[in-house]
Every structure is written in C-alpha cells, then in structure tokens.
Amino acid sequence: MKHEHSFSRRDFLARMTVGATAIKLSNPDSALGAAQTGTRSKIIGFTKPFQKLTFDETADVVAEVGWDGTECPVRQKGQVLPERVEEDLPRMVEALRRRNRELVIAVTDVRNTKDPLTEKVLRAVSKLGIKFYRLAHLRYDRVKPIPGQLNEIKAELRELHAMNKELGLCALYENHSGIDSVGAAVWDMYELLKDFDPKYFGICFDIGHATLEGGEAWPTNFRLIQPFLRSVYVKDFFWKKTGASWKAEWCPLGEGMVSKSFFQLLNISNFSGPIVQHHEYPLGTGREMVNLMKKDLVKLKGWL
16 A cells, blocks of 8 residues: 655655754753664654655755764755766755765666666765665566566676675665565565675565564564565555455554554664654644654564
C-alpha cells in the first residue's frame, strides 16, 4: 500500500511557520541525537514526504523532528535528480551540516552499471563522504522462472560490487512487500548477497514489510540476514477488511502489528547502523506532519 503525501513548498509555508522556531530547534543542544537516547544507532528520517521543500526547509524539518540525519531521494522525481547530482547533492549535504545533521543514505534508481547515470550518481555520493546508497526496488517477471532471474540479477550486482569497492560505498537493498517484489520473502535477498562482501553490499531490514509478508516468521528471517544487516527501516501496519478482501493499511508506530519485541532483539544484537523512520500513512502537511513524525520518533525511542 502506498499513499501520495508529498506536498509543495506553498503547502508547507501556508501550514507551518519555520522561521525562528526552526532556527532554535536546529541548535545541536536541543537535538534528540543518538547519544541522548542511549542507543548505538543514529535515528534518521526518510525525507520523501517533504521532498518538494527547498534544501534549507528540509533541513529545518529534520532538525525540528529531532532526527540525526536523513535518507534522501536521489532519483527521478526525487529531491535530488540524478542528472543534477553533482550540483544539488552538495547543497543538500551542506544545508544539513549547518544544522549538525548528516545525509546518511542516498536513495537511488541504481540497479546495474549499464545505466550511464549510475557512475555519475555513485561518484558524487562517494565524493561527499556518504557511505550508503539504496538500490532501486527490483521486481520479478511473472513469466520467467525465479531461479534464472536470481542468477541474472546476481550477475548485475556483481558488477556493482566491483564499483562499490572502488568507490568505498555500500549498496543497500530493502525488502519490500507485494506481488513480484524481489526480497519480499527475505530468503531470496539472502541468496542474492550471500557470496558478496558485506562491506560493499548490505540489507535494509524493513520490519514493517517483513511482518506483513512473514507473519510470525520475521525473527527467523532477521537471524538469516544478520551478516548483511546495515540498516533498519521502521513502519507499522494493520490488516483491514474491505468488502470480501483484506488489505494492509499503514499506520503510526504502535497502532499496528509490528511487535516491539523486534527492537529487543535489535538491542541484544551487535547492530549499530542507522535506524530509519518511514511514513507510508497519510501525514497531512506542515505542522500536522511534523507532529506525527515527532510522535512516531517518541514511540520508536521508547521501543529502543
């Protein structure tokens, strides 16, 4: 399930006064950083819901919510377009740095080395000292056998592995739920990466999607991908019956089926990578959006 909740700069300015409040809240002494929560991990936010804002406005929101940094869309229809990555990505990074925040993960359209924009994007990411980038969402062809498709994907990832090693980057793949999604079962994601070096290929384990697809099997899946675990994505959902069918509805943290026991497992593991808040449920805009993100952050810190 996906909801369109990106909003324009005009919507933002109409509903929320950043100004002096945001400047005050961007002070590092008022930030709710990793060191102040007692967790080993930085907690960051995916900026997709407000990617239409300017870079400075985006950084103000990140600071006010209380995140340590961002996961930023560097892709078509994203906040930073691939063809402008060399000009615009440094501006986004600098806006965050002025507020003592950082761009931790670049979300890209990268799926292989054949696209001429792949090297341009990855070199720009590496030059700025960003270590992680997220791969594009991959899907199966329903007509072709699955094993053969996995072999084809793995061959393309092998070429990316070599580029990652050259540039000092780690590619991350997220387990999405849904028909045809590569990685939805988690086992196939492990099969793709098991022969690679985790320094250059890793997994963003999305506990929301893993619960949706795996029911009560997510602890097993979580143990399986431990060697490649580099980031954790957090969202929540519940099943809703509409007519004769059931559909997954995304919701605020703590109001759905994701178990807080996942975070207990996380705490006793040696995981120290970024934890990323994702928001797929309708957020509204401006002050309403910021307050909901803050509420989710409080819940997340409580679970941690």
